[in-house]
Amino acid sequence: MSSKNMTKKQVYTFFERLREQRPKPSTELNFSSSFELLIAVMLSAQATDVSVNKATDKLFPVANTPEQILALGLEGLKSYIKTIGLYNSKAENVIKTCEILIGQHNSQVPDNRKDLEALPGVGRKTANVVLNTAFGQPTMAVDTHIFRLGNRTGLAVGKNVLEVEQRLIKVIPEEFMLDAHHWLILHGRYCCVARKPKCAECVVSDVCNWRDRFDFGAVKPKQPKAED
Incomplete structure (x- = not known):
């Protein structure tokens, strides 16, 4: 009640x-760039920050740009995040998001809600976290x-x-x-x-x-x- x-x-x-x-x-997700934050928040849906950090602590030293994630490929990405819930669909969304970032945003994370929410796997909550934490907007x-x-x-x-x-x-x-x-x-x-x-x-x-x-x-x- x-x-x-x-x-x-x-x-x-x-x-x-x-x-x-x-x-x-501050957020308890580990990140050192707006792209790393975006990926971490996408992976955190219905998962704990601890589980996401365990995966990204191994992933990001190897691939922490859209181009590097794409170079891993879908199966390669899955091998890093398979301990996270819903990793199959999350991996697909991350790959598609990286393609859009490269093709439409010069590999940069958008700093506005419209473009963020147009990314696969990014809803209002994820967009708000990125806008607030990466870009200092009062969301x-x-x-x-x-x-x-x-x-x-x-x-x-x-x-x-x-x-x-x-x-x-x-x-x-x-x-x-x-x-x-x-x-x-x-x-x-x-x-x-x-x-x-x-x-x-x-x-x-x-x-x-x-x-x-x-x-x-x-x-x-x-x-x-x-x-x-």
Whole structure:
């Protein structure tokens, strides 16, 4: 069940606390170029960052440009990423994407949503991650962690990922927007987890609107003493 939406003051405090906790948040995917980031994010769909990093740590030293990936060929690429879920379809999308990057974008990763979403295997979420992390644009990629966190805490209540994304863009103060995506993913991944959220050690539990948070250890606010 979703919580009621936070107030402006709650939202500001929420991100102020997350910034204090992680002053310089970043993606946990390993990459050293916009192309490496694009490929890593494409491979991360329905897979963990850890599993993707294990594969790309071997792949990227051998092939980290569109031309080098194509030179590997489909089967060659699969041999590097076969430990990742859905690797067959992902490999096909990566090969097709490399062909388009070479043919239409001078081997460069586009810095706009339209061209990114035209690439095979690149949806809105992947495009948002690349635009934010590689190009410093204030986008919001909503994954399962952020969708859960937005509805649970009342930060951004929505029936689907697009509603949550639009709500987050509307309510997050500009000073937090660039890093907000990373703060929310990390908080959802390590604290506001699905089954047993760690409310007892949560830095924002006092501004969270989830009514069950006290059952998971959130400290109840002190009631003012009654006057004599």
